[in-house]
Amino acid sequence: EVQLVESGGGLDQPGGSLRLSCAASGFSFSNYWMNWVRQAPGKGLEWVANINEDGSEKYYVDSVKGRFTISRDNAKNSLYLQMNSLRAEDTAVYYCARGWGYLLYWGQGTLVTVSS
C-alpha cells in the first residue's frame, strides 16, 4: 500500500524557516517524481514544487522561487521542502504527492502557520 506521511509543520514567525518531510513507503520511491502541493485555509489547491527521480530536475511556482528548496533522499525514501523567509501567505496545509503530471497518491498533509 502506498503511503505518504508528512511532518514538520507548525507555527513560525514571518521571516522564519521550516523544513517539511514526507516519508514514503509501499512503492519504489526512487522511480517517481515527487511534488509538494499546498492549500491555504478555505482556499484552493496550489502546486508548489516538484523533483525528478534522481533530484537533478526541480521546478517551483514563482511565488516560492528563491525561498523554498525541494530535495529528496532516495536511500531514506524521503522528500523534503526547506522553506525560508516565510510569509503569512505561506500559511497552508502542505501535501506531498507522487507522480509526474496527474497526482494519484497524496499524503494527509501538514499544517504550516506563519504568524507573529
Add this chain to the structure above:
Amino acid sequence: DIQMTQSPSSLSASVGDRVTITCRASQGISNFLAWYQQKPGKVPKLLIYAASTLQSGVPSRFSGSGSGTDFTLTISSLQPEDVATYYCQNYNSAPWTFGQGTKVEAK
C-alpha cells in the same frame, strides 16, 4: 504561466441531475488535464487524467472531455456522495496550475 479558469464557482443540483463543470486553459495544453474531487477535510482524490481517462475505481457516472483549451467534467447522475469541490489541473508544463475549484452542493 498557464491560467486555469473553472466555471461555475459553485452550483446546486438535485440528486439524479446531470452536472457539468467547465475548465478553460489560457493557452493550449493538449490533453494534459486532470480532475480531482475534494470532500471537506479530506485529501484530493484523482478522478480523471489525460482529460478523459477515468481513474480505476472511480464511478462511471464521472466523465471528462476536451482538448486544447476547453475541458468538461460531467457527472451523469448526481449522487449525495458527490457533494464536494472539484478542481482541474494543468500538467502540460511547469508550473502546473489548478483551477480555483467548483463547489457542488445537493439541493
